[in-house]
Structures are given as structure tokens and as C-alpha cells.
Amino acid sequence: MGNTEGTPAWTNFDDFYRAEYESQIRRAFLILGNGADAADAVSDAFASVLERWDDIFEAGPYLIRCVVNSCRDLSRRRNRPNTEWPLMPVAESASIDAEIEMADLLASLPFRQSAAIVLRYYGGLTESEIAEALGCRPGSVGPTIHRALKKLREVLP
Amino acid sequence: MSRLTEQQEDRLRELLAGRADRLHVPEPYPPVPMRVEGVASGSRSMILAIAAVIALLAFGSFRLLAAGPPVPSVGVDAAAEQGSSDPEQRWEGSVGLLVFTTPGSASNTVSGINTKADEIIGQVDALGASMRFVQTRRNITEQEFNAFWAGSPEVEADRPTTWPVSFRVRPDSNSDSDVAALVSELTAIDGVVRVEPYPGCGDGPSLVTPDCDGSDRRIRDFAIAAGAALAILAVLVRAGRLPLRILVAISFVVVSAGLVFAVVRPVGVQLDRAAPAVAEIRSQFGSDLSCEQWYDLEADTRRGHLDGADPRFENIDPGLVKTAIDDGTDIYLWPLWVVPALFAITIMLAIAWFLPLTQRWKVVIRIAIAVVVLAGVVSLPIDFRTDRAVQCMSE
Numbered sequence: 326m327g328n329t330e331g332t333p334a335w336t337n338f339d340d341f342y343r344a345e346y347e348s349q350i351r352r353a354f355l356i357l358g359n360g361a362d363a364a365d366a367v368s369d370a371f372a373s374v375l376e377r378w379d380d381i382f383e384a385g386p387y388l389i390r391c392v393v394n395s396c397r398d399l400s401r402r403r404n405r406p407n408t409e410w411p412l413m414p415v416a417e418s419a420s421i422d423a424e425i426e427m428a429d430l431l432a433s434l435p436f437r438q439s440a441a442i443v444l445r446y447y448g449g450l451t452e453s454e455i456a457e458a459l460g461c462r463p464g465s466v467g468p469t470i471h472r473a474l475k476k477l478r479e480v481l482p
Numbered sequence: 483m484s485r486l487t488e489q490q491e492d493r494l495r496e497l498l499a500g501r502a503d504r505l506h507v508p509e510p511y512p513p514v515p516m517r518v519e520g521v522a523s524g525s526r527s528m529i530l531a532i533a534a535v536i537a538l539l540a541f542g543s544f545r546l547l548a549a550g551p552p553v554p555s556v557g558v559d560a561a562a563e564q565g566s567s568d569p570e571q572r573w574e575g576s577v578g579l580l581v582f583t584t585p586g587s588a589s590n591t592v593s594g595i596n597t598k599a600d601e602i603i604g605q606v607d608a609l610g611a612s613m614r615f616v617q618t619r620r621n622i623t624e625q626e627f628n629a630f631w632a633g634s635p636e637v638e639a640d641r642p643t644t645w646p647v648s649f650r651v652r653p654d655s656n657s658d659s660d661v662a663a664l665v666s667e668l669t670a671i672d673g674v675v676r677v678e679p680y681p682g683c684g685d686g687p688s689l690v691t692p693d694c695d696g697s698d699r700r701i702r703d704f705a706i707a708a709g710a711a712l713a714i715l716a717v718l719v720r721a722g723r724l725p726l727r728i729l730v731a732i733s734f735v736v737v738s739a740g741l742v743f744a745v746v747r748p749v750g751v752q753l754d755r756a757a758p759a760v761a762e763i764r765s766q767f768g769s770d771l772s773c774e775q776w777y778d779l780e781a782d783t784r785r786g787h788l789d790g791a792d793p794r795f796e797n798i799d800p801g802l803v804k805t806a807i808d809d810g811t812d813i814y815l816w817p818l819w820v821v822p823a824l825f826a827i828t829i830m831l832a833i834a835w836f837l838p839l840t841q842r843w844k845v846v847i848r849i850a851i852a853v854v855v856l857a858g859v860v861s862l863p864i865d866f867r868t869d870r871a872v873q874c875m876s877e
Contacts, residue, residue, distance in 0.1 A: 442494075
């Protein structure tokens with residue numbers, strides 16, 4: 326899933342970019358629900374990382390935080406253009422319906438809750454890593470996820 | 483952390499991964515992005531907007547806090563002259579005037595002020611029927627004079643070289659030209675530096691600022707500045723650059739500040755003015771006065787039975803007690819510095835929100851906020867004791 330934790334310190338930004346771009350854009354897509362917005366958020370995040378590349382101690386966690394912040398900024402902006410982004414064609418199935426239903430539920434959650442769910446269950450981050458990415462106390466991550474799961478449980482048999 | 487079963491957690495991971503994998507990410511990836519100028523200019527405009535908001539709020543706070551000492555009125559027994567106890571009738575249509583006397587002149591004494599007031603009133607009377615006093619003339623007492631300066635050595639040392647005398651007049655006709663003529667004549671009096679009309683006080687009844695000390699204008703300035711600041715913040719919220727809760731929080735603080743200063747500030751002035759009378763009563767009583775004794779004294783005074791009614795109070799001047807009651811207050815007084823402290827908290831929160839601070843700095847800011855709030859909570863009972871000291875002299 327393209328986790329950045331546990332990776333060695335990157336010395337070349339281009340390598341870092343190539344290694345992280347796809348996983349980060351998928352992560353942002355889950356948070357924002359829109360591929361075009363996800364691409365914008367990830368581009369903005371990488372631009373932030375590039376600006377501080379020489380000063381960053383751990384590029385991975387910093388990138389995740391930048392992505393989350395960019396997603397948060399984009400989610401606040403109203404009236405942004407709804408650009409279509411292609412999804413992979415798949416056959417209709419019960420699993421696809423559940424995915425779409427879950428995505429709709431995720432989109433209806435407050436930003437912090439949806440981001441925490443994605444970071445925890447897609448990114449596999451720990452509570453302290455999620456707290457750092459969200460800029461909150463580690464102790465508040467658990468309740469945030471708990472509240473989100475109450476709503477998401479509808480699509481989890 | 484959650485009450486999901488292991489199977490449910492696996493299902494959630496599966497759904498998320500499935501959804502994420504459906505996104506088509508074309509290769510090659512786009513080139514490494516660079517900051518475009520638009521983003522930078524957006525940040526600049528954001529910084530400018532926040533700076534404007536802070537400047538406006540700072541200006542509004544300054545105007546609220548820039549209250550001068552209460553200006554003693556030449557007369558306050560207006561209702562008697564008007565033949566009405568209705569305050570609205572008393573003040574309606576009147577204009578407040580502030581006359582500043584010569585620096586360093588004898589007007590900085592009680593007798594000098596009263597002499598100057600006589601001179602001023604002579605000029606008003608010279609205008610005949612076109613202008614008349616709303617207030618009845620009476621001399622400023624030594625006690626009022628001391629109350630104006632609060633009697634403290636620090637204030638005494640800072641005593642300005644001009645003495646303001648305020649009074650209210652009601653023009654009978656053509657008010658603008660009559661007031662202008664009066665201002666011109668008063669300015670021509672020897673020893674008068676300048677004369678300032680107070681239209682804010684003269685527009686109608688002004689029970690909150692009976693001394694016409696300019697509170698109306700300060701609160702109006704604050705309202706304009708705060709309104710402009712909130713408008714800028716509203717635009718930022720609309721543009722998605724600012725969370726709505728920040729606007730709500732700042733609005734709450736701003737409105738609270740306006741209300742507190744519109745109501746509590748005049749009360750604070752009253753409280754200060756009562757302090758010399760309270761000290762004098764304590765001196766005349768000759769020993770510590772308990773709350774119960776004070777309540778008895780107050781009740782006797784209100785009934786007009788003080789003279790000889792209770793031998794304990796025979797040495798106390800009834801007029802002094804009445805002054806203390808009139809000037810004092812039993813309204814709970816909030817510490818005046820709470821409002822600027824709230825502004826400081828708001829600004830700190832704004833800094834914490836907008837700047838890319840590290841977690842450590844955010845913790846520092848939270849601690850600072852906690853210290854300010856704790857200091858405010860601790861100061862409340864201190865201020866409450868001050869209030870009670872004036873009210874019942876229990877200290």
C-alpha cells in the first residue's frame with residue numbers, strides 16, 4: 326500500500342516522488358472521493374515537500390501530513406470544479422456496490438474522521454502516526470475512529 | 483479502539499483497498515510539481531487579510547480601552563429643573579459640551595473649576611432664551627474632585643494640565659447654529675482651551691454614560707472596526723480559506739467584548755467614584771464597619787431617618803452615605819482586562835491555526851492559553867472582594 330513508514334531516508338527527491346506518488350494519490354482519493362482533487366492535493370503536498378527537502382528529517386511522515394493538510398484545504402473549498410477522473414472499469418457486483426456505499430458514507434463523515442479511517446485501515450498507520458498526520462493529540466485518534474466506525478458499520482456485515 | 487470484529491476490520495480494509503485500486507493512475511507520472519505564483523500570491527493575500535483583521539480588532543480594542551476618567555458634570559439634578567423624573571424627557575434633544583480649561587491654571591482646583599463653571603454658565607445665560615441648561619447648576623465638591631482622580635498618588639502625579647467640565651444644554655431652536663454660537667463664545671473665554679460637543683450623548687437619553695465621557699463614540703468605533711474585521715473573516719470563510727468555527731469563535735469574543743464594555747465599563751467608573759466616599763464614611767464611623775452595620779446605615783439613609791435614628795451613625799454625614807450609595811454599585815464587576823485577554827487568546831488561536839507550527843509550539847500556545855484562562859478565573863474572586871469592599875465595607 327505504499328506505506329512510507331519504515332523506509333530508509335530518501336536522498337533523491339525524484340526517487341521519493343516515483344515511489345510515493347501512486348500510493349499517496351490513492352490515499353487522497355479515498356479521503357476526498359474525487360480523483361482530480363486527489364491529484365491536486367498530492368501535487369501540492371509534493372511541492373511542499375520539495376520546498377523543504379533539504380530540511381526534512383523524515384520525508385515519509387512529512388509527506389503524509391502534507392497530503393492530509395492539502396486534502397483538508399481542498400475539502401473546505403466550496404464551488405471547486407468537479408473534474409472527472411477515470412476509474413478502472415469493473416463488472417457490476419455486490420462487492421462494487423458495497424465499495425460505493427462505503428465511499429458515500431466516508432464522504433459524509435467529517436474530514437478528520439474520514440481521514441483517520443483511511444490512514445488507519447488503508448494506510449495501516451498507528452494511532453500516534455495518525456495523530457501526527459492530523460495534527461491532533463494521540464489520545465483523540467481512538468474516539469475519532471470509534472465515532473466514524475459507528476456509521477461505517479452499516480456496510481460491514 | 484473500535485468494536486469491530488476482526489472479520490469486519492478485514493472487510494473494511496478490503497473495501498477501502500478495492501475502492502482505491504479502482505482509481506486509474508496513468509503513467510508516466512506528471513512532472514515534479516513546483517509552487518506556482520498563484521499559490522504564493524494566495525498566501526500573501528491571506529496574510530494581508532489576517533493582518534487587516536488583527537489591525538482592526540486591535541484598533542477596536544484600543545478604542546474600548548482608551549476610556550478617559552469620568553468627566554464631572556457641572557450639575558446632575560436635571561430632573562428637578564425639568565419638573566420630570568423621566569430620564570428620557572430629561573435628556574431628549576440636549577447636547578453635551580466639554581470645556582477644557584487652561585493648562586496650569588487655577589482651574590485645577592475645586593474652587594477654580596467652580597469659578598470657571600460660573601463663567602461658562604454666564605456665557606450660556608447671555609444667549610438668553612435660545613439656549614438653556616438641562617442640568618441645574620451646582621458646585622463640584624471636593625469629594626467629586628478627588629473621586630475624579632481616584633485620590634491615588636500615581637494618578638495625582640499623572641494629572642493632566644487641563645480640566646474638563648461637562649454640562650448639557652438644550653437649544654430652543656435651530657440647534658446647530660445655536661450650539662456653534664455657544665461653542666464659539668465659550669472658546670473665547672479666557673482660560674478655555676477648547677470646547678467639544680458630544681453629539682453621541684446629545685442624540686437622546688444616555689443613562690449608561692451620564693457623564694458624557696465618550697463611551698458611546700468608543701463603542702461605536704469598536705463596532706465599526708469589529709464589523710469590518712468580521713466581514714473580512716466572513717469572506718475568507720466563504721472562499722474556503724478559514725473554518726467557520728474560527729469565525730464563530732471570534733464573533734463570540736467580539737460581541738462579548740462590546741457588551742461587556744457597553745455595560746460593565748460605566749459600572750467600573752461608578753465603582754471608582756464611590757471609593758473616596760466609602761473611605762470617608764469609614765473614617766467618620768471611627769472603627770471597622772461590618773456588613774450588617776453598613777446595611778443598617780444604608781437602609782436608614784434610604785428612609786431618610788439617619789439623623790439621630792441610630793446613635794451608632796450620629797457622626798456620619800448623611801449626604802456622604804447617599805453619595806456612596808448613588809456612586810457605588812452592587813452589580814458584579816468583571817475584571818476589565820478579561821476582554822483584551824480574550825482578544826489575545828483569539829489571536830494566539832489564529833496564529834496556531836494558520837502558521838505551520840510544530841506540535842511543540844502548539845503545546846506552548848495551549849499552555850499560554852491555559853495560563854491566561856486560569857489567571858482570569860483566579861482574579862474573579864479578587865475582583866469580587868473589591869466590589870464587596872465598596873458595597874458593604876466588609877474589608
